[in-house]
Each structure stands twice: as C-alpha cells, then as structure tokens.
Amino acid sequence: MNIFKFNKNILVAAVLIFLLGAILMFISFSALGFNVQNILSHLGSWYTTEF
Amino acid sequence: MNTQLKKGLLDICVLAELERKESYGYAIIQDLKPLIEISESTLYPILKRLLNKQAITSKNQIHNNRIRKYYQITDIGKQEITEFISEWGQVEKIFQFIKGEDSNG
Amino acid sequence: MDKTDFLIDLQKKLKRYGVKNANDYLDYYSEYLDDLIESGLTDMQAIDRVGGVQKVLLEILSDEDVVIPETSKKAMGNLFLALGLPLWGPLVAALYITVLGLIFALLVCALAFGVAGVWVLISSLVVVFQMNVLYAMFQLGVALMLLGLGVIFEQLFILSGKGLFDSSKYLFQKFSPREAR
Known part of the structure; x- marks a missing residue:
C-alpha cells in the first residue's frame, strides 16, 4: 500500500484513525474534568495559572 | 490450406451447408470442421456478407430459454452455388496450368 | 472472466471504436458462447475458444469500416x-x-x-x-x-x-x- 498514491482504503483508515482519536480525546477530556469556563477566560494560558 | 484460396471457398461452403439444412453459428462450424476450419470470428463476417447480398436469411428461434439465430439459404444463394459449380471448368484449366500440363499445347 | 464480463467488455470497446451495429456482434457472440457452454465447456474455456476480447475486437475492426472522427x-x-x-x-x-x-x-x-x-x-x-x-x-x-x-x-x-x-x-x-x- 503506497500512501503517496490515492487509495480508498487509506482514506477509510485515516477517517477511522480520526474517529478513534476523537473518541479517545472526548473520553479523556470528560475524565479530566477541565473547567472550560476558566480555560476560556484565560485565553489559552490556562496551564500557567492555578484553577 | 492457403488462406487466400480458403477465403473464396468459405462462403460457398457455408452456402452449401445451409442448402442441406437450416443451421446456426455453432452447428455450421462443427459441421464444416472435418472439411475446412472456420474460426468463430471469421464466420460472422461471412454470414453478414451473405445476409447483405440476400443469399441467406435469418430467423430467431427460442432454444433453452434463449434466442438462437437460424440461417436459411435463399434462391440467390442457391444461384451462387450453381454459378460456382459452373465455373469449375475454368478452375480445372487453371489447375492444369499450375501443374504444368498445358492442355492447349 | 465469465460470459457476461466478456460481453460487457466487448460492448465497451466496440462503443469506443464507434462500431455501429455493435449489438449484432454481441448477439452473435452471446449465442455462440451459449452454444459452446451448452456443449460442455466452462465459461472460461468457451471464451478461450473464441480467442478473448482483444482478438475478437481486432477481427471485428478489421472487418468493419470504423469511422474515424473527421478532422x-x-x-x-x-x-x-x-x-x-x-x-x-x-x-x-x-x-x-x-x-x-x-x-x-x-x-x-x-x-x-x-x-x-x-x-x-x-x-x-x-x-x-x-x-x-x-x-x-x-x-x-x-x-x-x-x-x-x-x-x-x-x-x-x-x-x-x-x-x-x-x-x-x-x-x-x-x-x-x-x-x-
């Protein structure tokens, strides 16, 4: 399988990887329980501040 | 057999076969096999040519739930065979000439 | 390749070369292959006997006056x-x-x-x-x-x-x- 040639299987695999990543991200995100409001109010510099 | 010679004979062979009985593609080739080899792809042009000059006609018949095309000889076709046979004297002379027995001499 | 594949392939190629009475040829070869199969050959053997798409196509093209588009x-x-x-x-x-x-x-x-x-x-x-x-x-x-x-x-x-x-x-x-x- 050559990744530099168009291949439907690769495209499907990429979508699957994307979905897998999304699921993993959402699960761990909800488990981490970030205070989203707090993150947004610090405009991304959340990791430098205590919350 | 020489392909040039064969080409001329094939049409007449098909006509002669159809003069005996009406027939269809596969059967024509099978029947003529012992006499002269015709490939399936050369038979169709012959049939088409003969149909075009109305030496034969065709008729669709149902065989085992599918259509099979049967060919029949017409009067024009029969005429062609008689013409071919009548020309044989000429062919014979040529044959003698080729063999080197010049009949005129 | 079975009989249908053969006919579809042949039809496509005949169309590409602009053979007018393509259907006559397809009918003829369809009937012929059916007869061969009926006589006991498999699809593959029947197609082999006829000579394959490429050979049949060449035979047809050499016999037909294929119209090449005007320049x-x-x-x-x-x-x-x-x-x-x-x-x-x-x-x-x-x-x-x-x-x-x-x-x-x-x-x-x-x-x-x-x-x-x-x-x-x-x-x-x-x-x-x-x-x-x-x-x-x-x-x-x-x-x-x-x-x-x-x-x-x-x-x-x-x-x-x-x-x-x-x-x-x-x-x-x-x-x-x-x-x-």
Whole structure:
C-alpha cells in the first residue's frame, strides 16, 4: 500500500484513525474534568495559572 | 490450406451447408470442421456478407430459454452455388496450368 | 472472466471504436458462447475458444469500416477557439489558477496537520512521564485526530492533483491538432 498514491482504503483508515482519536480525546477530556469556563477566560494560558 | 484460396471457398461452403439444412453459428462450424476450419470470428463476417447480398436469411428461434439465430439459404444463394459449380471448368484449366500440363499445347 | 464480463467488455470497446451495429456482434457472440457452454465447456474455456476480447475486437475492426472522427470539423472548431482566445483565455486561466490554488491549499493542510500530528504524538509520550496517563490519552487522541486529518488531506491532494493532471492531458489530446489514433 503506497500512501503517496490515492487509495480508498487509506482514506477509510485515516477517517477511522480520526474517529478513534476523537473518541479517545472526548473520553479523556470528560475524565479530566477541565473547567472550560476558566480555560476560556484565560485565553489559552490556562496551564500557567492555578484553577 | 492457403488462406487466400480458403477465403473464396468459405462462403460457398457455408452456402452449401445451409442448402442441406437450416443451421446456426455453432452447428455450421462443427459441421464444416472435418472439411475446412472456420474460426468463430471469421464466420460472422461471412454470414453478414451473405445476409447483405440476400443469399441467406435469418430467423430467431427460442432454444433453452434463449434466442438462437437460424440461417436459411435463399434462391440467390442457391444461384451462387450453381454459378460456382459452373465455373469449375475454368478452375480445372487453371489447375492444369499450375501443374504444368498445358492442355492447349 | 465469465460470459457476461466478456460481453460487457466487448460492448465497451466496440462503443469506443464507434462500431455501429455493435449489438449484432454481441448477439452473435452471446449465442455462440451459449452454444459452446451448452456443449460442455466452462465459461472460461468457451471464451478461450473464441480467442478473448482483444482478438475478437481486432477481427471485428478489421472487418468493419470504423469511422474515424473527421478532422476538418475539428480544424474549424480550433479556428474559432483560437479567435475567441482573448475572450475565454483569461477566464480559463483564472479557473485553472483557482483550481491550482485549492490543490495547493490541500497540500499545505496535509503538511500542517501531518507535522502537527507527529509533533503532538511524540509529545504525548513525554506527557505520560511528566503528567499522568489521562493527560497523555487526551493528547494521544488529539494527535490521532490531527494525523487522520493529515492523511485525509494528503489523499485528497493526491486525488485532486491526479484529476487535474488527467483532465489537462485529456484536454490537450482533444484539442491537439494531430489526428486521434
């Protein structure tokens, strides 16, 4: 399988990887329980501040 | 057999076969096999040519739930065979000439 | 290849060469193959006996008067095309450049997502040791999403690039003054 040639299987695999990543991200995100409001109010510099 | 010679004979062979009985593609080739080899792809042009000059006609018949095309000889076709046979004297002379027995001499 | 494949393939090729009474040939070969199969051959053997699509096609083409498209009409069309160049030239150029730009954007997206994905993936390994597994999982998820997007864009780039190349080639062949083979 050559990744530099168009291949439907690769495209499907990429979508699957994307979905897998999304699921993993959402699960761990909800488990981490970030205070989203707090993150947004610090405009991304959340990791430098205590919350 | 020489392909040039064969080409001329094939049409007449098909006509002669159809003069005996009406027939269809596969059967024509099978029947003529012992006499002269015709490939399936050369038979169709012959049939088409003969149909075009109305030496034969065709008729669709149902065989085992599918259509099979049967060919029949017409009067024009029969005429062609008689013409071919009548020309044989000429062919014979040529044959003698080729063999080197010049009949005129 | 079975009988139907053979006939479909033959039909396609006959059509491409503009053989008019293609159906007559298809009927003939369909009937003939049926007869061969009825006599005890398999589909494959029957097709072998007939000689395969390519051979049958050659036989038909050598017998038919295949009409090759006229060139004089084409020359006339080319003249009009050439006269209208100032009119349609910029439009086509603009369209072409737009398409090129879009394709280039796909390439940039592919590279950006790909590099970001690899970077985040590597750093997620660091996070395992620095923070805890949950954080690493979060980052791994993001990395996989980025990589997935990267590969998707890369594939789209290749597809659209190939599409553009093929259509350019097609246009070039179609409008080139030389007669089509």
